[in-house]
Amino acid sequence: NYSGTRGVTGLRVLGTGTCTPSVGDPFNKPISVIVGQEYIIAIDRYSAGASTFALEWGSGVVLDCSIVIGDLGPDQEVCEGDNIELDGTAATAIDPVYQWSLNTGTGFENITAETNPILIIDDNISGIYKVLVIDNFDGATAFDEVEINFYTVPVIVTPPSDINSCDEDRDGFLDFDLITDQTPEILNGLDPSLDSTDFEVLYFDNPSDADLNTTTAIIANPYPVNTSDNPIIYARIHNVDNTSCYTTVQFKLKVTDIPTPSQPTEYRVCDDTTSAGGNTDGVSGFLLNTKDAEILTGITNPGDYNISYHTDPLDAQTSSTANAIPKDIDYEVTGSQTVFVRVENIANTDCYAISDDTTGSTFTSFELIVDATPVIVTPPSDINRCDEDRVGFLNFDLIIDQTPEILNGLDLSLDSTDFEVLYFDNPSDADLNTTVAIIVNPYRVNTSENPTIYARIHNVDNTSCYITVQFKLKVTDIPTPSQPTDYRVCDDTTSAGGATDGVSSFLLNTKDAEILTGVTNPSDYYISYHIDILDAQTSSTSNAIDKDTDYPVTNSQTVYVRVENIANADCNAISDDSVGSSFKSFKLIVDATPVVITAPSDINRCDEDRAGFLDFDLQADQTPII
Numbered sequence: 090n091y092s093g094t095r096g097v098t099g100l101r102v103l104g105t106g107t108c109t110p111s112v113g114d115p116f117n118k119p120i121s122v123i124v125g126q127e128y129i130i131a132i133d134r135y136s137a138g139a140s141t142f143a144l145e146w147g148s149g150v151v152l153d154c155s156i157v158i159g160d161l162g163p164d165q166e167v168c169e170g171d172n173i174e175l176d177g178t179a180a181t182a183i184d185p186v187y188q189w190s191l192n193t194g195t196g197f198e199n200i201t202a203e204t205n206p207i208l209i210i211d212d213n214i215s216g217i218y219k220v221l222v223i224d225n226f227d228g229a230t231a232f233d234e235v236e237i238n239f240y241t242v243p244v245i246v247t248p249p250s251d252i253n254s255c256d257e258d259r260d261g262f263l264d265f266d267l268i269t270d271q272t273p274e275i276l277n278g279l280d281p282s283l284d285s286t287d288f289e290v291l292y293f294d295n296p297s298d299a300d301l302n303t304t305t306a307i308i309a310n311p312y313p314v315n316t317s318d319n320p321i322i323y324a325r326i327h328n329v330d331n332t333s334c335y336t337t338v339q340f341k342l343k344v345t346d347i348p349t350p351s352q353p354t355e356y357r358v359c360d361d362t363t364s365a366g367g368n369t370d371g372v373s374g375f376l377l378n379t380k381d382a383e384i385l386t387g388i389t390n391p392g393d394y395n396i397s398y399h400t401d402p403l404d405a406q407t408s409s410t411a412n413a414i415p416k417d418i419d420y421e422v423t424g425s426q427t428v429f430v431r432v433e434n435i436a437n438t439d440c441y442a443i444s445d446d447t448t449g450s451t452f453t454s455f456e457l458i459v460d461a462t463p464v465i466v467t468p469p470s471d472i473n474r475c476d477e478d479r480v481g482f483l484n485f486d487l488i489i490d491q492t493p494e495i496l497n498g499l500d501l502s503l504d505s506t507d508f509e510v511l512y513f514d515n516p517s518d519a520d521l522n523t524t525v526a527i528i529v530n531p532y533r534v535n536t537s538e539n540p541t542i543y544a545r546i547h548n549v550d551n552t553s554c555y556i557t558v559q560f561k562l563k564v565t566d567i568p569t570p571s572q573p574t575d576y577r578v579c580d581d582t583t584s585a586g587g588a589t590d591g592v593s594s595f596l597l598n599t600k601d602a603e604i605l606t607g608v609t610n611p612s613d614y615y616i617s618y619h620i621d622i623l624d625a626q627t628s629s630t631s632n633a634i635d636k637d638t639d640y641p642v643t644n645s646q647t648v649y650v651r652v653e654n655i656a657n658a659d660c661n662a663i664s665d666d667s668v669g670s671s672f673k674s675f676k677l678i679v680d681a682t683p684v685v686i687t688a689p690s691d692i693n694r695c696d697e698d699r700a701g702f703l704d705f706d707l708q709a710d711q712t713p714i715i
Contacts, residue, residue, distance in 0.1 A: 159206065161220065161235035168242045168334035169213040177220030177233060178206040184225035192217040213239045240331035243288050247278035249324065251341040253437035256316045263344050264311035267292050267322070275324055275338065291325045299323035299337045316344035345437040348394050351386040353430065353455045359462045359554035364421070369502045373459045374419030377428070380455075381416075384430060395438075397431045402454070405429040405443045426457040460551035461507050467498035469544065471561040475660035476536045483564050484531040487512050487542070495544055495558065511545045519543035519557045536564035565657040568614050571606040573650065575676040584641065593679040594639030597648070600675075601636075604650060617651045622674070625649040625663045646677040 159178040167173060179185045189203035193216035200208070208218065219234045252270055254263055271292075276285040291307050293299040298306035302325060314320060320342055327335030356375055364372035377398045385391040397409035397416070404411040409431055414420050430452075433441035444454040472490055474483055491512075496505040511527050513519040518526035522545060534540060540562055547555035576595055584592035597618045605611040617629035617636070624631040629651055634640050650672075653661035664674040694703055 159220075159233070161218070161233045164236040164238075166238050166240065166331050166333075168328075168331065169239045170242055171239070173210040173237055175208040175210070175218055175220065175235060176206065177208070177222065179222040179224070179231065182222055182224040182226070182229070182231075186223040186225060188221045188223075190219050190221070192219070210237060215239045238331075240328045240334045241283060241287055242334045243326040243328070243336050244280040244283065245275070245278050245326070245336060245338055246280050248338050249275045249278060249340045251343050253343045253345060253439065255347045255434075255437065255440035256344050257347055259346070261316050262313055263316055264313050265342050266311045267308065268310050271322075271324070271340070275326060279326075287328055287330070288326050289329050291327075293323045293325065294320060296323050296337065296339070299325045302327070302332055302335070312342075314342050314344065319343050343436065345434040345440045346389075346393070347440045348385075348388060348432040348434065348442045350384045350388065350430070350432045350442055350452055352452055353380050353384050355456045355458055356380060356428075357458045357460050357551040357553075359548070359551065360459050361462070363419075368462045369464055369500050370423075371459050371461070372421060372423045374421050375457050376419055377414055377416035384432060393435055394432055395435050397433075399429045399431065400426060402429045402444065402446075405431040409433055409438065420457075422457045422459055424459055427454050428457055429454045458550075460548045460554045461503055462554045463508050463546040463548070463556045464500040464503065465495075465498055465546070465556060465558055466500050468558050469495045469498060469560045471563050473563045473565060473657035473659060475567045475654070475657060476564050477567055479566070481536050482533055483536050484533050485562050486531045487528065488530050491542075491544070491560070495546060499546075507548055507550070508546050509549050511547075513543045513545060514540060516543050516557065516559070519545040522547070522552055522555070532562070534562050534564065539563045563656060565654040565660045566609075566613070567660045568605075568608055568652040568654065568662045570604045570608065570616075570650070570652045570662050570672055572672055573600050573604050573675045575678055576600060576648075577676075577678040577680050579680050580682040587684075588682040589684055591644045591679050591681070592641060594641050595677050596639055597634055597636035600650075604652060613655055614652055615655050617653075619649045619651065620646060622649045622664065622666075625651040629653055629658065640677075642677045642679055644679050647674050648677055649674045 159176045159180070161175050161177060165173065175189075177187060177189070179187075185206075187204050187206050189200045189208045190197040191200055191214065192198075193214065197217075197219055206220075208220070210218070215238045217234050217236045219232055221230065221232045223230050249271055252265060252267075254265065256263055272290045275290050276288065279285055279288070291299075291302070292310075292312070293303070293306050294308060295306070297303075308322070312322075321339055322342060323337055323339050325335055325337050327333070356377075358373045358375060360368045360371055361373050362368045363374060364370055366372060380398075381396050382391075384396055385394060388394065395409055397405070397413040399405040399411070399413055401412065404413070414428070429444040431441055431443045433439075442452060444452060446453045469491055472485060472487075474485065476483060488510075492510045495510050496508065499505055499508070511519075511522070512530075512532070513523070513526055514528060515526070517523075528542070532542075541559055542562055543557055543559050545555055545557050547553075576597070576599075578593045578595060580588050580591055581593050582588045583594060584590055586592055600618075601616050602611075604616055605614060608614065615629055617625070617633040619625040619631070619633055621632060624633065633651075634648070649664040651661055651663050653659075662672055664672060666673050692705060694705065696703055
């Protein structure tokens with residue numbers, strides 16, 4: 090430093106530049122240097138005229154005076170999407186020019202328009218990046234290289250589903266094979282443009298370990314789970330070549346119960362009138378949702394399950410919607426239909442139970458059965474009985490006397506063997522089928538009551554299919570007629586033969602009062618007269634003599650009498666000519682009427698003794714008249 094004053098170098102004006110001790114304060118203090126370090130030497134010269142100087146270095150000194158450029162740093166392994174900044178700034182170059190180039194495996198090629206000291210890599214291109222620096226001042230050049238490798242980051246397009254498994258053995262624990270059950274789904278859910286073999290999936294039970302890739306926290310496979318927990322699992326998907334390129338997803342492990350349904354009973358309904366064929370066509374409707382509660386009997390949380398009904402077992406095995414019977418509306422069946430049931434957990438429809446008709450199964454199909462409803466076409470007649478012994482009580486065998494008639498009165502399309510008949514003494518018990526009120530057979534009846542009986546006819550397989558009819562038990566008296574006397578009339582002149590032909594007429598109703606002598610309520614009875622005992626035994630109309638008009642008889646006629654209770658013609662008494670009978674036939678007899686052809690002469694006698702009295706022997710004197 091040549092200046093008028095002492096400068097920082099210690100040199101004075103007018104001194105020599107030898108830096109020797111003879112002139113001024115020489116700048117001859119050595120400085121310690123470190124091998125490999127960079128040093129800058131500043132030479133500050135001032136002179137009014139031209140001058141030169143020389144630098145002399147001590148022996149053994151090796152100097153590198155090339156351009157000092159920015160350090161691009163170590164090679165980098167980065168993830169796609171990362172923006173990488175490379176700084177190639179040359180601090181010592183006076184007028185530097187920069188050129189960036191890239192070698193992707195086929196040699197370096199300049200990167201277009203990249204002439205700045207800093208390069209931003211935002212295009213995910215892997216390779217060797219090089220910066221070349223040229224010092225325009227002296228033409229010196231320098232370069233540095235760095236290898237940047239970009240690795241694919243997994244991108245989940247379709248998140249994995251929760252894993253739903255069924256607790257089949259109900260032991261409270263279940264093993265999940267995540268590698269088998271979930272890894273394929275996760276990898277298949279990656280962006281289709283990615284190669285799934287670039288990635289691996291690890292599982293953790295908390296998000297922090299998944300982000301940090303805490304290897305000691307990786308879930309062991311298979312993973313045992315308490316079935317009551319339903320834990321959340323965190324899956325880490327990362328690039329196998331650069332594990333820092335990752336993403337995480339989560340899903341649940343859900344354990345749902347397999348239902349243990351109860352066996353449904355047969356569903357029987359009565360043939361009704363809703364179908365076109367009426368209540369004898371074997372067609373009726375079934376509301377299947379009414380079986381749900383029975384099937385879910387004993388199941389905890391029945392609201393967790395859905396029940397569907399199917400006519401084909403394959404449909405039941407397929408799904409709850411595969412040709413399922415609409416269960417909330419009437420399902421029409423003719424005769425019968427086998428139904429297969431599917432009970433599935435709503436949370437996981439793979440946890441289900443279906444009807445299984447194999448040997449040993451406790452949950453089988455069931456039947457929809459349309460049971461015949463009794464239809465009475467011909468109502469039963471009242472039962473009329475005769476009080477033969479007049480003790481005031483009478484036993485009725487309803488099963489023998491009335492059941493066949495009732496069953497024979499059913500619609501002919503029905504099979505009477507499908508039904509039974511029970512008897513009650515009031516309509517309420519008949520409708521309710523009050524078993525303790527069923528009339529015991531034979532039924533003992535007070536003969537004065539004539540009770541009404543209510544018959545319940547119901548299907549033996551489904552007693553709710555029933556109808557009731559009523560009839561009376563009527564007890565009527567058997568008459569105890571009096572023996573009629575012979576009915577005698579005189580031969581009269583009404584016939585063509587006159588009073589000597591033995592022909593005359595009889596008005597038989599005049600014998601009624603005699604026959605009913607001593608009978609209580611004689612108006613309850615009707616009397617008929619017959620000339621043939623078989624006719625009398627048959628009925629009151631069988632060749633009966635018209636008793637209200639004259640009945641002509643020649644000489645005589647045996648007459649048989651039939652006395653029957655008007656309320657019950659079977660209660661009758663008939664002339665019986667057998668030995669010991671107290672009521673026998675009687676005779677109609679035409680008695681001869683005397684006819685005088687020659688009128689008798691007067692009898693003239695003399696009053697000889699004039700006593701005023703005279704005896705006439707009419708028998709002797711008039712016999713010739715006859």
